[in-house]
Amino acid sequence: MFDLTGKVAVITGASSGLGADAARAYAEQGADVALLARRKEKLEAVCNEIKEKTGRKAIAVQCDVSKEESVKAAVEEVLKQYGKIDILLNDAGVAQGGSVENLTTELWDRSMDINVKGIFLMSKYVIPGMKERKYGRIVNIASVNAIIADKEDTLVRHVYNTSKAAVLGLTKAMAATYARYNITVNALGPGLFESEMTEGTLFKHEGFMKMYNALCPASRPGARGEMNGPILFLSSDACSYVNGQFFVVDGGLSIT
Ligand SMILES: NC(=O)c1ccc[n+]([C@@H]2O[C@H](COP(=O)([O-])OP(=O)(O)OC[C@H]3O[C@@H](n4cnc5c(N)ncnc54)[C@H](O)[C@@H]3O)[C@@H](O)[C@H]2O)c1
Secondary structure, eight states: OOOOTTOEEEEETTTSHHHHHHHHHHHHTTOEEEEEESOHHHHHHHHHHHHHHHOOOEEEEEOOTTOHHHHHHHHHHHHHHHSOOOEEEEOOOOOOOBOTTTOOHHHHHHHHIIIIIHHHHHHHHHHHHHHHHTOEEEEEEOOGGGTSOOOOGGGOBHHHHHHHHHHHHHHHHHHHHHGGGTEEEEEEEEOOBOSHHHHTTGGGOHHHHHHHHHHSTTSSOBOTTTTHHHHHHHHSGGGTTOOSOEEEESTTGGGO
């Protein structure tokens, strides 16, 4: 049920963090992978490691998910090389800080462009092939911050909260529309995980870490690889009757 042999998975934001780990996990389950992000060298390093460790095919495709021409060209490149896309993991994202009072409109737009428009554009170009082949698994990485606000005053992220909540709306809408083509669309909400996004910010903020660990029933952030199980589940045949759902992976943070 969880075997991905013969499947092709596209992962955005695959040059680091949760996306790179997911690409490794997909290949370990038998999928050939296409890694998309803006930094080609970093992508190539992850691809080489995947090929060496798993023997699966792995390609690096430069792509800025917020730019339509870039997304169109990247999807065309993947289809040229692999002929199909079975799984789309929309992981690319940025976590802009700031409240509505101090965010500029440029910063607001940039976050919405990457975190929301990026998923729209990737889906726009990937879904037609999935529809034709009557198979697709789309997993959108939202955040636990889609449903809870930041509690630490110095770390509020109003546009991040907004963009991740928008991802849930898009997930449900796409799920309802494309279910008849055997395409499932689900979203995941990570709690705190160490990555490029968080290591220099949240992980360095003693007050935040103390508060997170106190509020989180698991009393700790997520460890490397702990997103992979939920990602693999929603990307496999095991989730054939799970659609339009949002699962948080936060050690119970959001239930307290
Ligand atoms: N780490 C956490 O604690 C956490 C918590 C909740 C949600 N998330 C979400 O998980 C996802 C992955 O984040 P991460 O923690 O691994 O951080 P990360 O910074 O390591 O990864 C983000 C990736 O997105 C890529 N990216 C950014 N803008 C892009 C663009 N315009 N086009 C293409 N790629 C772009 C980056 O290059 C990077 O590879 C994000 O959507 C993030 O919001 C992370």
